[in-house]
Amino acid sequence: MQKGILQSSELFFYSGAFNPRLFFYPLSAGHFYCTSGYRVDRSSFDSILIAYIVRGTFSFLYQGRELMIKRGCIISPASVIPAHICELFELIKAREAISISRLSSRIYTLITGLFEETMDSEGENSLSFAAVRYMKAHYSEKITVEHMAKAVSLSPSQFSRQFKRQTGVPPYEYLLSLRLSKAKELLKTTELPVHEIACQCGFGGESSFISFFKKQEGIPPLKFRTVLF
Numbered sequence: 001m002q003k004g005i006l007q008s009s010e011l012f013f014y015s016g017a018f019n020p021r022l023f024f025y026p027l028s029a030g031h032f033y034c035t036s037g038y039r040v041d042r043s044s045f046d047s048i049l050i051a052y053i054v055r056g057t058f059s060f061l062y063q064g065r066e067l068m069i070k071r072g073c074i075i076s077p078a079s080v081i082p083a084h085i086c087e088l089f090e091l092i093k094a095r096e097a098i099s100i101s102r103l104s105s106r107i108y109t110l111i112t113g114l115f116e117e118t119m120d121s122e123g124e125n126s127l128s129f130a131a132v133r134y135m136k137a138h139y140s141e142k143i144t145v146e147h148m149a150k151a152v153s154l155s156p157s158q159f160s161r162q163f164k165r166q167t168g169v170p171p172y173e174y175l176l177s178l179r180l181s182k183a184k185e186l187l188k189t190t191e192l193p194v195h196e197i198a199c200q201c202g203f204g205g206e207s208s209f210i211s212f213f214k215k216q217e218g219i220p221p222l223k224f225r226t227v228l229f
Helices: 081-093 100-122 125-138 143-149 156-167 170-187 194-200 208-219 221-224
Strands: 012-013 028-031 055-060 066-071
Touching: 012 081, 028 081, 081 100, 125 143, 125 170, 143 156, 143 170, 143 208, 156 170, 170 194, 170 208, 170 221, 194 208, 194 221, 208 221
Parallel strands: none
Antiparallel strands: 012 028, 055 066
16 A cells, blocks of 8 residues: 555455457556545556545645545535445455456446536536537537537637537547447447448448447447447
């Protein structure tokens, strides 16, 4: 354990054989009891760090901004997110054989929940909520950033900056992610041919869809359809 972390703390690492391009996966999970002088510095971190404060306060410095985090400050007491975090922690802690698809599903649920709670906290009239609602209604069409910006009454440049600040990703990247998610759903739940799925999900053509899908998932659409999760 690092200096400042008490002996009653727990830390567990996950390891498994899988294709990291296909799944979300945990590196480690821990429950830490820290002294008031505990400090950790990272110049880089190539994964998503999720911290839930059970008790006390925690000072977090990121990109020049310092945030004082305490219990209930970011995640409300009524939130379902702590339950997801605890469930994921227990799965890793158990050190039992567990499918990576099951772990990936739990992580996806957690990340989606965090995003939805952020959206809710900003209100249904927030720019990101309105833009995502527009994308979900029109993802099958040939929409551009200009169309999205017009839907929320902003210039394309203003819209792109504000959307990325609120969601962490550029608007068109979010649209492609939404289209990919819908395509994966159709591949698994229907027998529609690939060219029809490409059309319904707004990819325009079959070849461009296959190329994009393979780049993102590591396998072509028809192979994905046969993979068991």
